[in-house]
Amino acid sequence: xxxxTPPPPYYAVIFTSIRTSHLEGYxxxxxxxxxxxxxxxxxxxxxxxxxxxxxxxxxxxxxxxTVSYWQSLEAIRQWKQHAEHxxxxxxxxxxxxxxxxTRICLVERDYAFESA
Amino acid sequence: xxxxTPPPPYYAVIFTSIRTSHLEGYxxxxxxxxxxxxxxxxxxxxxxxxxxxxxxxxxxxxxxxTVSYWQSLEAIRQWKQHAEHxxxxxxxxxxxxxxxxTRICLVERDYAFESA
Numbered sequence: 001x002x003x004x005t006p007p008p009p010y011y012a013v014i015f016t017s018i019r020t021s022h023l024e025g026y027x028x029x030x031x032x033x034x035x036x037x038x039x040x041x042x043x044x045x046x047x048x049x050x051x052x053x054x055x056x057x058x059x060x061x062x063x064x065x066t067v068s069y070w071q072s073l074e075a076i077r078q079w080k081q082h083a084e085h086x087x088x089x090x091x092x093x094x095x096x097x098x099x100x101x102t103r104i105c106l107v108e109r110d111y112a113f114e115s116a
Numbered sequence: 117x118x119x120x121t122p123p124p125p126y127y128a129v130i131f132t133s134i135r136t137s138h139l140e141g142y143x144x145x146x147x148x149x150x151x152x153x154x155x156x157x158x159x160x161x162x163x164x165x166x167x168x169x170x171x172x173x174x175x176x177x178x179x180x181x182t183v184s185y186w187q188s189l190e191a192i193r194q195w196k197q198h199a200e201h202x203x204x205x206x207x208x209x210x211x212x213x214x215x216x217x218t219r220i221c222l223v224e225r226d227y228a229f230e231s232a
Contacts, residue, residue: 002216016118049165051165065181098230099118099228099231103121103225107220111218112216112217113213
């Protein structure tokens with residue numbers, strides 16, 4: 001669940017989204033995209049959480065954060081241009097997402113904690 | 117809910133965590149830390165989502181991602197060393213978190229979508 005990434009530097013794509021109330025097809029697409037990403041060159045891992053307590057935010061759908069990790073900007077570019085992913089992105093804008101923000105980041109340092 | 121960050125470059129701290137079943141004090145601490153962060157020099161925003169479907173992950177507590185955004189590494193360093201935050205970090209390791217990973221990142225590019 002916490003991605004087992006190699007030592008930095010590597011890249012992260014932070015995808016923050018607010019969903020619409022249109023649910024049909026969303027779950028299947030999300031599962032398929034994670035599956036596809038795993039097969040991409042330079043893919044290092046993915047972490048995802050969605051807040052189901054949308055009543056905390058008046059009028060808005062569920063709020064989610066997905067972070068995927070990549071070896072290089074080139075690997076991110078190829079994933080963004082993947083044919084099936086392009087269709088998912090377009091369908092996302094048409095139906096599933098009220099809004100989103102994507103941030104491309106260079107991970108410079110990381111540290112971990114595991115309880116005894 | 118989606119942080120209204122300035123144009124890149126700026127910094128992101130991705131904090132990915134798995135909670136224990138020890139809930140006492142956690143909510144108050146989380147609220148207080150967001151409040152405190154807002155008052156820190158160089159703070160640009162925060163986004164947070166926690167997956168309550170912990171049954172998806174056999175044996176593990178809720179999985180969460182919090183991303184905070186900062187103007188500089190120096191702002192991140194000062195936040196990490198804030199006295200009240202240091203206590204929260206220690207109590208987190210003692211009680212609330214089974215494991216976590218923190219990643220310090222330079223946001224190089226971002227783009228947004230808003231449905232019409």
